[in-house]
Amino acid sequence: MVKDGSIAINGITLIDGTDGAPIENASILIEDGKFVRIEKSPAEPFEAATVIDGRGKYAMPGLLDANVHLLDGLSLTNNFGGIEYLARYEGRLKELCEEAAQLSLKYGTTTVFDTGDPYRPIIGARDAINKGEVVGSRIYAAGAIIGQSGPFTRDFMVDGRTRATKRFADRLDSLWEWPGLGGELLLMDIEDVADRVQRHVETDIDIAKVFVTDHLVSSFQNSTAYLQFSHRVLERIFSIVQGAGLKLVTHTSSIESLDTVIDLGADVMVHHNVSQQVRMPDSLIEKVAAFKGWGAPQPVTNRFQHGLEAIGHGWARYGGGAHRDNLERMIQAGANLCLATDACESSIDRMADFTPEELTDRPWDLGRGSVYWLTAMVETGFTPAQALRGGTRDVAIAYGVDDKLGTVESGKIADIILLDADPLADVANVAKLNKVIKDGVVIDTAALPDNPVATVDGKFD
Structure with missing residues (x-):
């Protein structure tokens, strides 16, 4: 059964933040703000309320x-x-x-x-x-x-x-x-x-x-x-x-x-x-x-x-x-x-x-x-x-919060960024953001900041 708010990312190259090698053709399932399944080349792509095609992209922890x-x-x-x-x-x-x-x-x-x-x-x-x-x-x-x-x-x-x-x-x-x-x-x-x-x-x-x-x-x-x-x-x-x-x-x-x-x-x-x-x-x-x-x-x-x-x-x-x-x-x-x-x-x-x-x-x-x-x-x-x-x-x-943050692993908070280029080839590719997901929610980064204060011109009417 597909859960409301769930996200599946299929076919992506995952750099999970551990010491392991990148996982090619990985599928990641996010439910209730947490990573719940991470598999390499599953027999069938994961299903979810929102499905993201990760082919040609790279994922890493936020x-x-x-x-x-x-x-x-x-x-x-x-x-x-x-x-x-x-x-x-x-x-x-x-x-x-x-x-x-x-x-x-x-x-x-x-x-x-x-x-x-x-x-x-x-x-x-x-x-x-x-x-x-x-x-x-x-x-x-x-x-x-x-x-x-x-x-x-x-x-x-x-x-x-x-x-x-x-x-x-x-x-x-x-x-x-x-x-x-x-x-x-x-x-x-x-x-x-x-x-x-x-x-x-x-x-x-x-x-x-x-x-x-x-x-x-x-x-x-x-x-x-x-x-x-x-x-x-x-x-x-x-x-x-x-x-x-x-x-x-x-x-x-x-x-x-x-x-x-x-x-x-x-x-x-x-x-x-x-x-x-x-x-x-x-x-x-x-x-x-x-x-x-x-x-x-x-x-x-x-x-x-x-x-x-x-x-x-x-x-x-x-x-x-x-x-x-x-x-x-x-x-x-x-x-x-x-x-x-x-x-x-x-x-x-x-x-x-x-x-x-x-x-x-x-x-x-x-x-x-x-x-x-x-x-x-x-x-x-x-x-x-x-x-x-x-x-x-x-x-x-x-900071002692590695039980819930810092890596893409089952049970941890679903903070993950999707990139259009390989950060292991050039770390500056972290700037080539495709999507930002925090707490299992896709962030509308184009809308931020949504209450501009210091980023707007100071003008008097």
Whole structure:
């Protein structure tokens, strides 16, 4: 009997996200949002309410991104349009998160791990998507970041308070820091820090992130990085977070900070190849490779890197030099690495200010950035198969959700993307999307975003 809402995909080449070889002439049956049957060359094609002819096409799990910020953290940094962004969209931040999740889904990323955004907007967007009220990538949310202050502080806009009213700045900072996780933690007694973190993990977050080093971007430009917490305070934070059953994500930007979080047992280490352009010693690379946790590096494509170098752009320091060398050696050493873009949604006005070099293969573009990550990792030393696993199964393993996501296997959630070309021949073929299926539903990607906010021109009537 054919079930309502069921989908059959017949005759497709399946790259299922495991270590197995591609399955040619595969048939896949989806019912009630799950994969229920997967067979190679069945005697008869599968029947379903919707039947998709997969001949000449390729299927793989929907992509997962281990590190996004659905609100535009980059625009908030160093006054890159940040005050304009906050003033224009205050009161609509949940809608921005939803729109950003739709942009991710539009390009085949079916699950994102938002490792830092204001609690209420991101949790509201997550819940609306989970309830089916809004279409979008599945969100796992960290809420505020432990040890990061709001947008009108040194962590984002150093002189932002000279350009805005105090009441407005206070309101936005408190939104980003709730429930009291900002820079004041750095001055507190260990028991007071523990109390704040305990309150945080008792909210409705899915994961938690801690700033081990600062987020002052000007310090990155000046090749400095500050350890924010003492080792004993970090150890206490890790104990509370992981004791609550949450995966702990770390922000590091120096050799010592990375060494520290490995010793403490971080679960996911974002952009851990960044070391302020100081080459990591071989002993640390070996330590990373032996570590059971996961690194979530942010490589850039050769084209993006060369473009920034050609115009003398300061952010050429981010993906090149020692940071590229660190990542190459991590790959060679066999470290656990998974897809992470740090992507966010910029307003259309902000994007209009970028040069062509800044826009070409821009790694922080939601959805499209995932394809750039895959391409960059192959250019840096991954095989295409490693890159595809890094963008699917390995993210799920890193966050402990591999029992339901990350591979195309019976019983798992039916997140799958259909491609018009072989991604094992060229990982950039992941951009050649034919269909996106999430939770067993074919997504009308052409209709996304269906409630444009930051992607429309800001005009006054």
